[in-house]
Amino acid sequence: MLPKSLFKSPNLRLERPEGAQEEDRAPEVACPGCKRVCALADLERELFVCSRCGHYHKVGARDRIRMTLDEGSFRELNADLTSRDPLAFPGYAGKLMQARAQSGEKEAVVTGLGLLEGRPCAFFAMEHAFMMGSMGAAVGEKISRLFERALEDRLPVVGFTLSGGARVQEGVLSLMQMAKVSGAVRRHSDVGLFYCAVLCDATTGGVAASFAMQADVILAEPGALIGFAGPRVIEQTTRQKLPEGFQQSEFQLDKGFVGRLCRRSEQRELLGLLLRMHGEAGK
Ligand SMILES: [Zn+2]
Secondary structure, eight states: OOOGGGGOOTTHHHHSOTTOOGGGSOOEEEOTTTOOEEEHHHHHHTTTBOTTTOOBOOOOHHHHHHHHSOTTOOEEESTTOOOOOTTOOTTHHHHHHHHHHHHSOSSSEEEEEEEETTEEEEEEEEOTTTGGGOBOHHHHHHHHHHHHHHHHHTOOEEEEEEESOBOGGGHHHHHHHHHHHHHHHHHHHHTTOOEEEEEEEEEOHHHHTTTTSOOSEEEEOTTOBBOSSOHHHHHHHHOOOOOTTTTBHHHHHHHTSOSEEOOHHHHHHHHHHHHHHHHHHHO
C-alpha cells in the first residue's frame, strides 16, 4: 500500500479549486516547532507530540481526559459552574462568550471522578483555549470542590495544570481563589491523601503560586514554561539578563521546583504507578 504521505501537499489551501468546501477536508494542524502540517487525527494518535521535531502541542482538557483516564470512566462534576462578570469589567462578558465558543467549555477547567489504570481518583485538567486557563472564581470553586469531594470519598487527586494566572477581569475575587484552593488542598493533605500535579506549558501566576506547586509529587512536561512572573517581566524589573532556558521545566527540575519530567507517552503508566504505591501505602 502506498503511504498516505506520498500525496500530502504542504499547502492544500492554495491548491483547492474555487468554491471547494472547507468541511470536506480533515482538519490539519501546523507544528509551531518545525512547520510540519499534519492531520489532527494523526497528531492525536501521537499524543499531540510532533513526530518530526518533538514539539509538545497544547492539549485540551477533554483530550487530556481521554489520554489519561480509563476509557469511559470519567464522570464530570460541577460542569455548569461558570464565572459571571462581578465587576462589570469592560469587555469581559464578550471575552467569556468568545472563550466558550473557542474552547467548547464553560470554564477553564474540567473536573470530575474517574479511573486511572483501574484506580479511582479525582481528576482535573485545565483548558488552554479558555482564556489561557486563567483562574477566576469559577475555576477556583471547581478545583476547591474537587478536593473537598476527594476528601469526602478519600480519593487521591491527579491534575494537569496550565494557566496564564489569575483572571484580571475578576480582580481580587480571582486572587482570593489562591487562598481558597490552598485551604482545600491542605485539608485533603492533612488526612494523608495523595495529590499529584502534572505541570504543562505554561503554568504561571496564581495557579503556579497555589495548587500547581502544592502537590505531593510535582511532575512536568518537557519544555514547559513554569514560573510566577514571565521572563520578560523579570528582565525588565531586575534589569538583568536571565540564564538560558530560564523557567523551562528542565531548569525548574534542576532548581528543585519540579520532582520529575514526564514525557506524554509515559504519563499514564507513571501516574498509575504513583496511585498504586500510594493506595498500598495508605492501607
Ligand atoms: Zn514539529
